[in-house]
Amino acid sequence: MIRRMYFMIPDVSLARTIHNELLLSRVAESKMHVIAREDVDLNDLPEANILQKSDLIHSVQRGIPLGGLTGVILGAIVVSLGMVSPGYEGVTIMLTFFAGLFLGIFASLLIAVNVPNTRHTRFEKDLASGKILFIVDVPVEKVAEISEMVTRHHPEADMKGLEPNIPAFP
Template sequence: MKRIYFLVPTVEIAKTIVDELLLARIEERHIHILAKHGTPLEDLPEASLLQKSDFIPAMERGLAVGGTVGTLAGLIAVALGPISLVVAGGGIVLAGGLAGAGVGAWLSGMVGLSVDNSRLKHFEAAIERGELLMMIDVPRDQVARITELVSTHHPEAHPEGTEPTIPAFP
């Protein structure tokens, strides 16, 4: 999946685009709209905490760092421990890596929930001016079709590019 970004000037235009996306078989759960605080979105699919916060990028970083630290801790335990640890060394290193990855992802994810999404900083000024940020998650082979559909039907909606990969769970 790839995420396509559009800046849309009004709620009415956003409603029309959402209707067209639904007709183009893009599920509502793959459409996220972020607006200035206090903007009435009515029945538009509002961006959730996962899209508004830095949860996913923070979790990715924590998973990598925690897994590395856990693996290193497992290797040190095997190298410095008694001979019985050396025999079970592979399991200890694997367990250390998995435990470190889990704890790192959990802790950094909790921190990421309290931080604004760093990927959306580019759009802050436009959102503060009253524009709506529309994020649409589509399969890779449909990016060009959906971008063209929105751009041709709504020239006032400005395509702002794509994000390379979207995790399956947000």
């Protein structure tokens, strides 16, 4: 099981130092993500990708049922109005279901790309003030070790919490 750890870091140089220490502690760079204001130069730090910065996953989870339900309703309307040859009612509802599903996913992705991640709303004030959000994904066995290492070596690094259920992929 993987846990996502959040640290609020006051500046880029400290973030770079913590990044290097985590690398020495055998945390892969692909498991570290940094989020900051657009005007903050992160140089070679591993910037968070669109999945971590935006609300894609959450939006798709809403788009799938809404799109599918809309497709079924439209299919039922088309069938009830007699616009389909007899014997093709089930096929029509199934096709409109999949079309609605696709459109629901597509529309939710278009919207979500520009919506900040809802899990990061608690960090907005700190990010606006120029601080850096340092995200680390580590196995549950290493959480205490990494937390203790970062906060002991760098008391100005503020541990902002854990996220319990991180999938093993991106």
